[in-house]
Amino acid sequence: MLRAGGIEAGGTKFVCGIGSGPDDVELIEIPTARPSETVQRVVAFFRQQVPVPAIGIGSFGPIDPDPKSATFGYITSTPKLDWKNFDLAGAVGRELDTKIAFDTDVNAAALAEYRWGAARELDTFLYLTVGTGLGGGGMVNGRLMHGRTHPEMGHMRVPHDRVRDPFPGNCPYHGDCLEGLAAAPAIQDRWGQPSHALPAEHPAWDLEAHYLALGIANLVCALSPQRIVLGGGVMRRTQLYPMIVEKLAALLQGYIDAPAIVPPHLGDRAGMLGAIALAQLALD
Amino acid sequence: MLRAGGIEAGGTKFVCGIGSGPDDVELIEIPTARPSETVQRVVAFFRQQVPVPAIGIGSFGPIDPDPKSATFGYITSTPKLDWKNFDLAGAVGRELDTKIAFDTDVNAAALAEYRWGAARELDTFLYLTVGTGLGGGGMVNGRLMHGRTHPEMGHMRVPHDRVRDPFPGNCPYHGDCLEGLAAAPAIQDRWGQPSHALPAEHPAWDLEAHYLALGIANLVCALSPQRIVLGGGVMRRTQLYPMIVEKLAALLQGYIDAPAIVPPHLGDRAGMLGAIALAQLALD
Numbered sequence: 001m002l003r004a005g006g007i008e009a010g011g012t013k014f015v016c017g018i019g020s021g022p023d024d025v026e027l028i029e030i031p032t033a034r035p036s037e038t039v040q041r042v043v044a045f046f047r048q049q050v051p052v053p054a055i056g057i058g059s060f061g062p063i064d065p066d067p068k069s070a071t072f073g074y075i076t077s078t079p080k081l082d083w084k085n086f087d088l089a090g091a092v093g094r095e096l097d098t099k100i101a102f103d104t105d106v107n108a109a110a111l112a113e114y115r116w117g118a119a120r121e122l123d124t125f126l127y128l129t130v131g132t133g134l135g136g137g138g139m140v141n142g143r144l145m146h147g148r149t150h151p152e153m154g155h156m157r158v159p160h161d162r163v164r165d166p167f168p169g170n171c172p173y174h175g176d177c178l179e180g181l182a183a184a185p186a187i188q189d190r191w192g193q194p195s196h197a198l199p200a201e202h203p204a205w206d207l208e209a210h211y212l213a214l215g216i217a218n219l220v221c222a223l224s225p226q227r228i229v230l231g232g233g234v235m236r237r238t239q240l241y242p243m244i245v246e247k248l249a250a251l252l253q254g255y256i257d258a259p260a261i262v263p264p265h266l267g268d269r270a271g272m273l274g275a276i277a278l279a280q281l282a283l284d
Numbered sequence: 285m286l287r288a289g290g291i292e293a294g295g296t297k298f299v300c301g302i303g304s305g306p307d308d309v310e311l312i313e314i315p316t317a318r319p320s321e322t323v324q325r326v327v328a329f330f331r332q333q334v335p336v337p338a339i340g341i342g343s344f345g346p347i348d349p350d351p352k353s354a355t356f357g358y359i360t361s362t363p364k365l366d367w368k369n370f371d372l373a374g375a376v377g378r379e380l381d382t383k384i385a386f387d388t389d390v391n392a393a394a395l396a397e398y399r400w401g402a403a404r405e406l407d408t409f410l411y412l413t414v415g416t417g418l419g420g421g422g423m424v425n426g427r428l429m430h431g432r433t434h435p436e437m438g439h440m441r442v443p444h445d446r447v448r449d450p451f452p453g454n455c456p457y458h459g460d461c462l463e464g465l466a467a468a469p470a471i472q473d474r475w476g477q478p479s480h481a482l483p484a485e486h487p488a489w490d491l492e493a494h495y496l497a498l499g500i501a502n503l504v505c506a507l508s509p510q511r512i513v514l515g516g517g518v519m520r521r522t523q524l525y526p527m528i529v530e531k532l533a534a535l536l537q538g539y540i541d542a543p544a545i546v547p548p549h550l551g552d553r554a555g556m557l558g559a560i561a562l563a564q565l566a567l568d
Contacts, residue, residue: 124431140424147408147508156502159443173539218440222506224431255457
């Protein structure tokens, strides 16, 4: 496999790597600052390396991933105001004079899990991450999911029983969408302490598994994925996996068989490795 | 375009046609009875016609549409017990000794709208129908949606405010899933009269638009479709279209642009024409 560059552009850090796959990659992490400063440090890393024929970027979003669009490569309506309408692919591509592939961070991670990880030999699967946000990407019929723009799976609406859970949700756009109820900041706001500080027997986890099972049930109904790869910081609480599996089966009621729900194989490197895979695809 | 056969296999009728497209098709309708009797009448129709090289079937479901599966061509876990685990594609194919293409009724209709109707030149769109059931199919990246089996979009869970709407939902599997709240039988059970008898100013329609907008918002988040083709008996109340558009925009809150929501162009013939198109695809 060709060596290529990969950038996982996240809200708190950028992970940049050069390599051909999980067993052959050099990487650095750069804290996310203002766009010009961050891009400068990214560019400096790649200039120190042997030039590569393409660099892939898996970015936080929303983004414009459509190569035919005038704003291809832009981060678009993000609440991070410094980055709103920033031409990330253009800035990197101009400085390094190289071909750029561009997609969401979650589609990049999905591609890495497909190529090297937990979704090998599948053609229709989802990659979900539950951390500071809740997002998803994946493949349908062997191709990464795109459409009018790209999925925003965390913003689905699910049933919210305000007697059981009076927390109103904290998504600045939608209040109690799935992200507003179940991402790490929602857990923190609801219980008054960060999710990693909550003990295993805290009722937070049953509620968390309930919301994630609801979101996954809806994605199963919408897409019939062969597998769900479910990761992100919140899922480091591995007790959640069997809880979600049990609740998902109860929600689907045997009318639809539930697909397997598995952790990612590539851990924190999935986004960056997927960005390398995006670049490799662009060179095929 | 080649002439081929098409069967829309529905719970109340089978529509059989032979032709090459919307302007060249002969059709009959057969009421759905028990499987052997229904298949016999279907077969008799095709035997009266000039033989065709393939017949497509777009069927009610759930079905097994995977050509690699041992139960390819079967209707599987349907609540219509006579038809449960019935090898529909096998029964028709053996009698007529012809190639059979097999998919869901909604994927067939989506394919027809893509080829001849409201979704031309799109590669990622959804076709939803709201009638005795609520179902959806469509394309992602130019290919019909399949996965572990096929989407069951009507069985998504959406918020259900029991103060505003105490009706518990009538899906035999899930109670208040989208189908259980918003398909025609739910409207009838909730209000005590069939949906076609409810006047335009009845509060049923605002509630119906609310649920359909919630379901569509979730599908937009899951899939980012370029367009939604929305039909079925309930959508003959065309006042629903602008109501859904308005409610969908309010739900998405500008974070995601809503795609256009349009009626099907091919009306009641979409399923049968799509079945012909499935057969044509299989011959390509």
